Amino acid sequence: MRSCSIPHCVQLLLILTFSTVPAMAPTTVKVKLHQSADLICKQECPGLLKWIMDKQPDDILAHCNQTSCSSKEGYKISHDQYKNGDLSLTIMEADYSKRTIYACECSNEDICHVWLCIEPVMSLVQLKPGEDLILALPIPEPVEVIYNSSDTSGPRHQLICTVVGGSLQCKDEYTPRVSLRYPNLTLAAVNVSDSGVYIVRDRKNNEDIHVYSVSVGDTSLVWDTDIKQTSVWQILMPGLVVFLVGVAVLIIVYLKRTTTLADEFTTEMEPETVLVNGTFILH
Ligand SMILES: *[C@@H]1O[C@H](CO)[C@@H](O)[C@H](O)[C@H]1NC(C)=O
Ligand SMILES: *[C@@H]1O[C@H](CO)[C@@H](O)[C@H](O)[C@H]1NC(C)=O
Ligand SMILES: *[C@@H]1O[C@H](CO)[C@@H](O)[C@H](O)[C@H]1NC(C)=O
């Protein structure tokens, strides 16, 4: 699974190298979708502080001076922390539109670069043959749909569709079955051979957005097996009880018999004892 991959990092770094001086490698922050994210920057800033998205330098997300800080809706910065050398910016809720590189500037000089990534969303999908598989495309940017088959005989990893500018392109064998109705991409009437992993990937950033583990199976068949297992167990259970009771009865009978035998043995021994006693008496 690829997300926030190294080549992309290098690529961005190169862009930074030629666009801003001095350039620095961005640190990466990775959070789950809809979670808050802290863009960490720890440094003294005696002058004016400014946070921007690297690609939109005119849109100031937050700024601080010696008297106060202010931030746009959805972002948070603390004046107390700013005065104590912690210039970190909090993004209240990470969504796909916020995946980018952020820059922190102190008196118009770059001091921190932080790259915000969102972890791929994982889903488990259980379908019956004939049902439709719906994959969500949560970003307007170009995406690829990659299919990792769980069938080891065929190709393991293949690009099945791309969506660029709202237009859908699929491999020939998928074209008749796939349709797009934003934000849903639908693979119609799945069967057992469609089981596997479907990855929705951001093509530009080479980042996995959503990973669906799809299993297509006749669930009614599974249910039948369950029932069969239950009935087998229901048949076995009384038999087991009868067997255990039988064993218990046998043990009791056996114990009774050995006790009786021991009694008989003692009785048989008595004359000998008498004899011994007799012998003793004889002495
Ligand atoms: C899909 O398959 C490729 C190549 O076999 C592998 O590198 C990748 O990790 C797989 N992805 C998932 C989500 O299973
Ligand atoms: C500090 O910034 C605030 C707005 O955030 C502004 O009203 C104030 O005038 C600024 N103070 C100084 C000294 O620049
Ligand atoms: C997309 O799929 C979801 C179910 O996964 C459904 O609730 C929604 O109505 C669909 N949207 C469109 C535009 O078809």
Ligand SMILES: *[C@@H]1O[C@H](CO)[C@@H](O)[C@H](O)[C@H]1NC(C)=O
């Ligand atoms: C499932 O679909 C594939 C391709 O559409 C087809 O080759 C295969 O025979 C189908 N399998 C079943 C069990 O219907």
